[in-house]
Amino acid sequence: RAAAVARAILADRGARAIQRLSLRVGPELAGASNALLASAAAGVLEGTTDVDRLNLINARALAEARGIELSCSESSSLGTAGLQISLSGGMQELAVAGAAPDGSSGRLTRIGGFHIDVAPRDTLIILTNNDVPGVIGRVGTLLGDNGVNIAEYHQARLAQGGDALAAISVDGSVGAGVRSALLELPDVSSATVVHFRSA
Structure with missing residues (x-):
């Protein structure tokens, strides 16, 4: 959901197309990085492609077919169960961070420079x-x-x-x-x- 938030904010700021999606995950989420990257790609594409075609299996391929560069890395600075999604489009970039501790629903913890919960x-x-x-x-x-x-x-x-x-x-x-x-x-x-x- 962090990717959908970043995409919507950038769209409201006038960014026409997302060019880059960068996902950083904490150590606890590193094993799920492929699934999280697919989910982030789906969040970026949500509302821009036929919703019946979009799923977690094809989201990465659909994003790459649209020219979106995807990357994923591990970072201990995010906390064990933290993640950050950065989207770039044109001259704009926005990072949205969240946390998904084991057994709890995910929470957004930062939008740009603003700390939220x-x-x-x-x-x-x-x-x-x-x-x-x-x-x-x-x-x-x-x-x-x-x-x-x-x-x-x-x-x-x-x-x-x-x-x-x-x-x-x-x-x-x-x-x-x-x-x-x-x-x-x-x-x-x-x-x-x-x-x-x-x-």
């Missing part, structure tokens, strides 16, 4: 905003007024009063109208909505 469910909303009072309340009210149930809301900032990022895991889907309304809120700079395919 959220479990992606049906849909994930990623907002960038100014770190000022009232943003979280306005976002929560808007989502509630539109029947969107928040499962988790994690707000992160780089410095007080500077840029902030919200990772909001919600139940169900979020329509384009809700995304547009989020973008109209004061102090919200960007809004990306990622709908995850059922596992």
Whole structure:
């Protein structure tokens, strides 16, 4: 799911095509690196290819056929069960990190330079905003007024009063109208909505 998040954010920033996918895994996940790379490739292709054709068996081949360079390496700096996916497209690059300890569902732990802790469910909303009072309340009210149930809301900032990022895991889907309304809120700079395919 980290790859789908990175792809969606880059697409909203104007990146037309992903050229490179780099996966780094912690020692505990090294034995599953081929499966994780296939899953990451599927996440990158999700929404860009016929969903009935896309699966974990053919995802790497489909990605390479589109000219996406795939690589995988092990890194102890990510923690034993950590992983990081970096996507590059045009002049843009974004890294999304997560952790998948044995016996638990995966959690996203970083988007770009922002440290978060959220479990992606049906849909994930990623907002960038100014770190000022009232943003979280306005976002929560808007989502509630539109029947969107928040499962988790994690707000992160780089410095007080500077840029902030919200990772909001919600139940169900979020329509384009809700995304547009989020973008109209004061102090919200960007809004990306990622709908995850059922596992």
